[in-house]
Amino acid sequence: MARISQLALAACLALAASALHTNAFTAVPSRTLVTTRNQPLFLSSTESKSSSLKRLPESAVELTLHIPAAATSAAYDKVLSEVSKKVSIPGFRKGAKIPPQVIENAWSKNGGKRGLKTMAINELAGELIESALKGEHDLEPIGQPSLVTPAEQLAESFTPGEELDLVLKCDVWPEIQWKQVEGKEKPYVGLKGSYKRKPFNQAAFDAAMRDLLERYAKLEQYDDASHALTTGDACKVNMVGYMATPDGEKGEPLPNAASGDDVEVILGEGRYMEGLVEGLEGGKVGETKTVKVRFPAALKNKELAGKEAIFDVEILSASRRSLPELTDEFANQVREGLTVDLLKEELRKAVDSQDAQEYMGARNAALGKALSEIIDVEVPDTLVTNQAREKYALMMTDMRDNGMADEDIKKMINPENFIKYKDIEKPDIVRDFKISMAVDEIARLENIQVPAYQVEEQIQSLKDQAAKDGQSTDDMDNEQMRRKVESTLERRMVYDLLADEADLEVEYVNEDEFDEALMEKLAQESLQREQEAEQASEGKQQDDVVATAAVVEEEVSETVTVQDSAVSTDESEANPSSEEIDASKYDGMDQEEKAFNILKDLGMVELHADPDSPDFDPSLYADEEED
Numbered sequence: 001m002a003r004i005s006q007l008a009l010a011a012c013l014a015l016a017a018s019a020l021h022t023n024a025f026t027a028v029p030s031r032t033l034v035t036t037r038n039q040p041l042f043l044s045s046t047e048s049k050s051s052s053l054k055r056l057p058e059s060a061v062e063l064t065l066h067i068p069a070a071a072t073s074a075a076y077d078k079v080l081s082e083v084s085k086k087v088s089i090p091g092f093r094k095g096a097k098i099p100p101q102v103i104e105n106a107w108s109k110n111g112g113k114r115g116l117k118t119m120a121i122n123e124l125a126g127e128l129i130e131s132a133l134k135g136e137h138d139l140e141p142i143g144q145p146s147l148v149t150p151a152e153q154l155a156e157s158f159t160p161g162e163e164l165d166l167v168l169k170c171d172v173w174p175e176i177q178w179k180q181v182e183g184k185e186k187p188y189v190g191l192k193g194s195y196k197r198k199p200f201n202q203a204a205f206d207a208a209m210r211d212l213l214e215r216y217a218k219l220e221q222y223d224d225a226s227h228a229l230t231t232g233d234a235c236k237v238n239m240v241g242y243m244a245t246p247d248g249e250k251g252e253p254l255p256n257a258a259s260g261d262d263v264e265v266i267l268g269e270g271r272y273m274e275g276l277v278e279g280l281e282g283g284k285v286g287e288t289k290t291v292k293v294r295f296p297a298a299l300k301n302k303e304l305a306g307k308e309a310i311f312d313v314e315i316l317s318a319s320r321r322s323l324p325e326l327t328d329e330f331a332n333q334v335r336e337g338l339t340v341d342l343l344k345e346e347l348r349k350a351v352d353s354q355d356a357q358e359y360m361g362a363r364n365a366a367l368g369k370a371l372s373e374i375i376d377v378e379v380p381d382t383l384v385t386n387q388a389r390e391k392y393a394l395m396m397t398d399m400r401d402n403g404m405a406d407e408d409i410k411k412m413i414n415p416e417n418f419i420k421y422k423d424i425e426k427p428d429i430v431r432d433f434k435i436s437m438a439v440d441e442i443a444r445l446e447n448i449q450v451p452a453y454q455v456e457e458q459i460q461s462l463k464d465q466a467a468k469d470g471q472s473t474d475d476m477d478n479e480q481m482r483r484k485v486e487s488t489l490e491r492r493m494v495y496d497l498l499a500d501e502a503d504l505e506v507e508y509v510n511e512d513e514f515d516e517a518l519m520e521k522l523a524q525e526s527l528q529r530e531q532e533a534e535q536a537s538e539g540k541q542q543d544d545v546v547a548t549a550a551v552v553e554e555e556v557s558e559t560v561t562v563q564d565s566a567v568s569t570d571e572s573e574a575n576p577s578s579e580e581i582d583a584s585k586y587d588g589m590d591q592e593e594k595a596f597n598i599l600k601d602l603g604m605v606e607l608h609a610d611p612d613s614p615d616f617d618p619s620l621y622a623d624e625e626e627d
Contacts, residue, residue: 175377392421
């Protein structure tokens with residue numbers, strides 16, 4: 001078995017292991033109701049619908065359909081009519097009215113009358129279950145319903161034209177229930193949590209405050225013309241520049257834009273091109289100083305960038321600069337009504353805004369964890385299975401990308417391995433789904449709406465990026481993109497709202513203790529979740545991923561999916577048994593370690609000795625290296 005990059009596996013395997021991510025649950029179907037006929041096909045307008053409902057764990061229900069005699073007769077007649085169009089019976093033209101007994105005999109290879117009755121039972125269930133759930137019980141079905149008793153078995157006692165009770169199991173869209181929090185009308189206000197981030201950049205804050213004070217500096221001209229310029233002073237000068245020759249002499253005159261009259265120069269470090277301030281220090285009013293400088297390498301004018309020059313600088317005046325004291329009076333001068341404390345707070349946020357992006361994933365993880373503890377939602381097994389299947393397929397795809405042969409991958413894809421994997425990942429999937437539902441519900445309750453111009457700006461940004469990457473934007477589904485972009489921006493607004501009103505404890509960790517790689521990973525995962533919602537274009541990059549995963553996804557689906565018929569038999573007891581795996585054993589592990597241990601416990605990777613260990617025997621791996 002080929003060795004696999006643990007880090008690459010972790011990227012797909014532990015998608016939900018750390019931060020909450022604005023679009024955490026990718027397999028949530030839309031709750032948009034499907035328009036159905038007012039009256040089911042097998043019920044006349046005079047027949048009332050009748051069903052009884054029993055609630056089951058994990059947002060499942062057991063529905064008993066009480067089907068009248070006329071409906072069972074109509075269903076069987078429909079099956080006979082459809083079959084008569086498919087079979088060829090001597091003496092009858094296709095489509096002609098054929099006696100039921102003749103059709104039943106002609107269908108003998110497919111089960112005869114029992115097979116036809118089985119088809120009629122499935123027709124009844126498929127036709128009536130959705131209208132019963134939605135119309136009578138106001139529930140939204142998810143996934144494939146299943147008959148508690150197989151249709152083949154029911155067919156033994158089913159008589160068309162007589163009443164029939166059908167019992168089915170089905171997952172339904174869960175209801176969200178907020179836990180009551182004492183003293184709070186809205187339980188999601190004031191969420192408590194904690195997260196780590198690197199220390200606040202105090203040096204940047206001090207520099208920003210100094211720059212602000214510099215803007216309001218007062219100038220007082222020196223009366224003494226013999227005053228020698230020093231650091232902190234300001235002066236007015238006339239400047240005439242020349243390119244420097246290789247031997248350090250004046251060469252060709254510089255363009256007018258590089259020279260100037262009555263220019264204000266503040267003697268301070270890092271303000272101007274290298275050498276100007278140093279050359280003026282000690283100068284006096286009336287003197288002309290010859291100053292050698294070097295233009296910045298990043299200068300837009302490439303003819304001057306990084307080049308040396310010589311300036312004749314005539315000092316016209318000199319002034320003392322004094323900075324204002326940091327008081328409430330000064331803050332009010334910056335903006336009316338502002339105090340020193342408010343000024344510091346605003347400046348602190350402004351300075352920290354860039355660094356804040358690096359720990360946004362950790363912040364959202366803390367908020368998500370707090371949300372998951374105040375919401376009660378029973379997550380349907382259908383959604384858990386779908387999400388686990390996607391993640392399982394991604395894991396297999398990543399193995400292929402790391403050089404594992406398709407045949408080796410296929411050997412790993414079996415029901416037992418999938419069930420073990422699903423059991424391990426289920427807590428993370430359930431948590432992410434609960435958080436996703438909570439975020440959507442908060443957006444509804446708080447009437448959070450994304451301004452149209454922000455949506456358009458983001459869409460244009462995505463298109464510009466696609467064009468920059470060489471991807472065509474002609475096939476982009478603009479409407480789908482708009483929905484996904486709006487959803488992503490809405491979720492960001494919800495998290496920002498929660499953060500503003502939350503009671504989060506931020507632990508500032510010293511640089512030598514701060515796991516910057518982990519924070520970068522959290523930020524990337526959060527961004528990746530958002531991009532998945534934003535990338536509606538299905539451009540080249542997305543197509544490549546889908547194409548790569550197609551074979552693996554198909555294999556996984558064939559292994560773990562129930563049959564695609566409208567109604568399938570409940571096969572929960574037919575799933576192969578698996579050893580119980582305690583998912584809690586992975587708690588506290590980082591993503592890479594968790595991914596590797598899951599694979600190890602599933603028998604998907606072989607352990608290799610550490611080549612740096614003194615006990616390492618390279619001969620044991622000679623054959624592998626040759627392969």
